[in-house]
Amino acid sequence: MIGILGAGAFGTALAVTLGREQPVTLWARGGAPRLAVDLPEQVRLTADLGEALAETVLLAVPMQALGGLLRAEAARLRGRALVACCKGVDLATGLGPTGLIAEACPGSPAAILTGPSFAADIARGLPTALTLATQDEAAGEALQRQLSTAALRLYRTTDTVGAELGGALKNVIAIAAGVVIGAGLGQSARAALMTRGYAEMQRLALALGARPETLAGLSGLGDLVLTCTSDQSRNFRYGQALGAGAAFDGSVTVEGRATARAVAGLAVRHGIDMPITAMVDALVEGRVTLPQAIQSLLSRPLKQE
Numbered sequence: 001m002i003g004i005l006g007a008g009a010f011g012t013a014l015a016v017t018l019g020r021e022q023p024v025t026l027w028a029r030g031g032a033p034r035l036a037v038d039l040p041e042q043v044r045l046t047a048d049l050g051e052a053l054a055e056t057v058l059l060a061v062p063m064q065a066l067g068g069l070l071r072a073e074a075a076r077l078r079g080r081a082l083v084a085c086c087k088g089v090d091l092a093t094g095l096g097p098t099g100l101i102a103e104a105c106p107g108s109p110a111a112i113l114t115g116p117s118f119a120a121d122i123a124r125g126l127p128t129a130l131t132l133a134t135q136d137e138a139a140g141e142a143l144q145r146q147l148s149t150a151a152l153r154l155y156r157t158t159d160t161v162g163a164e165l166g167g168a169l170k171n172v173i174a175i176a177a178g179v180v181i182g183a184g185l186g187q188s189a190r191a192a193l194m195t196r197g198y199a200e201m202q203r204l205a206l207a208l209g210a211r212p213e214t215l216a217g218l219s220g221l222g223d224l225v226l227t228c229t230s231d232q233s234r235n236f237r238y239g240q241a242l243g244a245g246a247a248f249d250g251s252v253t254v255e256g257r258a259t260a261r262a263v264a265g266l267a268v269r270h271g272i273d274m275p276i277t278a279m280v281d282a283l284v285e286g287r288v289t290l291p292q293a294i295q296s297l298l299s300r301p302l303k304q305e
């Protein structure tokens with residue numbers, strides 16, 4: 001049995017695909033999943049977290065809720081294989097998902113499942129490929145077998161730093177890509193933004209110990225491409241609204257907002273130049289106007305690529 005904590009769009013989609021092949025218990029804090037889909041017979045929905053505590057537990061809550069959930073449930077989660085399914089950097093600690101797991105549940109195998117996939121596509125059984133990262137090679141092989149399905153292919157790596165930073169940072173760049181399109185700056189500008197965004201993702205991630213091939217893989221470049229080019233992405237749509245001066249529903253999960261804040265701080269501490277992330281953070285926080293943000297990016301010094 002697999003336990004999934006969090007019945008938002010992603011947790012529910014994972015329950016649907018995994019539940020077609022094996023028993024799954026899906027914990028919904030409020031008792032109901034967010035995606036309007038039929039759950040396979042082997043998926044049990046519960047409002048009692050204890051019932052979802054299997055040997056393998058997927059943590060599918062938003063990034064800024066992960067630390068609190070881990071601390072509250074540490075005693076019951078310890079010793080289980082814990083697979084984070086969220087993308088971002090924790091504002092309070094600057095840690096990524098596996099760092100939060102290690103802090104709350106030391107000794108538990110900590111993994112992250114990340115990469116290009118919209119929950120709706122996974123739930124429909126469309127083909128999807130994700131990265132499963134864990135430092136423990138044997139645990140990684142076991143999880144890869146357990147969590148791959150006919151439609152969901154998992155690629156394995158031990159580079160947790162690269163996998164989680166790729167997934168976190170691409171959301172910030174997706175907001176910027178949305179701003180570019182929302183402000184009517186055109187698709188050529190978006191391609192430039194994505195490329196320069198990828199350069200700054202690499203600068204930070206490599207400085208923090210990530211491997212370049214992880215950044216070039218599904219969890220980095222793959223997810224950057226998906227999220228910056230599809231209006232299925234909530235980060236992209238949020239950016240579009242910012243760029244167009246339109247309203248955006250505040251209840252929608254937009255991970256790139258808090259991640260921009262956390263990463264702007266990390267970049268300063270590590271002396272890494274991340275102008276797009278800094279611009280997104282300043283724009284989201286209302287410290288600059290849209291024309292100022294665009295002007296500051298266009299007036300960067302001319303330099304080598």
Ligand SMILES: NC(=O)C1=CN([C@@H]2O[C@H](COP(=O)(O)OP(=O)(O)OC[C@H]3O[C@@H](n4cnc5c(N)ncnc54)[C@H](O)[C@@H]3O)[C@@H](O)[C@H]2O)C=CC1
Nearest residue numbers: 007008009010011029061062063065086087117118119253
């Ligand atoms: N939706 C998607 O297509 C994908 C989402 N992800 C990632 O999955 C993570 C979760 O996102 P979604 O499921 O899309 O969000 P969502 O907004 O659809 O759902 C979030 C769920 O978490 C629950 N939740 C919030 N705080 C909680 C807490 N403290 N304890 C328990 N439950 C809590 C909410 O009730 C809600 O059901 C994010 O980090 C996102 O980046 C990753 C890949 C695809």
Ligand SMILES: O=C(CO)COP(=O)(O)O
Nearest residue numbers: 115116117118233234235
């Ligand atoms: O992470 C995702 C796709 O891989 C989902 O993107 P959004 O959170 O922007 O909707």
